[in-house]
Amino acid sequence: MDEESEPDPRFTLANERTFLTWLSTSLALSAAGVAMAAVPREVFVSWVRVAVAVVLALLATLAAALAYPRWRRVQTALRRRAPIPALALAPVFGYGVALVAALALVLIVVAR
Structure with missing residues (x-):
């Protein structure tokens, strides 16, 4: 069984700030x-406006829903002095924001 210990408060607080940043x-x-x-x-x-709104809402839902589980996994790793788990959703958020930007570009070009 992995031995757990109280992590350095600075790391715990940094993990908490990251959690709050996901919520923000x-x-x-x-x-x-x-x-x-x-x-x-x-x-x-209309279709581009709705698409942008839906992608933004989906990304918001994912960020909020996965903030606490991410915080918990990192906190557990800190207590066990194990490697911090990779953020599996990083590509989803990166590509999601890129999709929103591309759709916004279409909005700008089509609206002109």
Whole structure:
């Protein structure tokens, strides 16, 4: 059985800040999704506006739902003095934000 010990408080607090940052990111993504959904239909092409809003809402949901499990896995690794687990969703968020940017570019070009 792995021996657990109390990790350095600095690492625990850094892990907590990361958890809170995931929640802040989720809140920002949610707000952006709601804002995009609230844009009047005549301003942007409807399907692109809806697509951007949906991708933002999905990313917000993932960030919020996975923040605590991530915090818990990292905290367990710190207690066991084990390697920090990789963030498996990093590509999802990277590509998700890139998709939002690409859709926003389509919005800008089509709206002109």
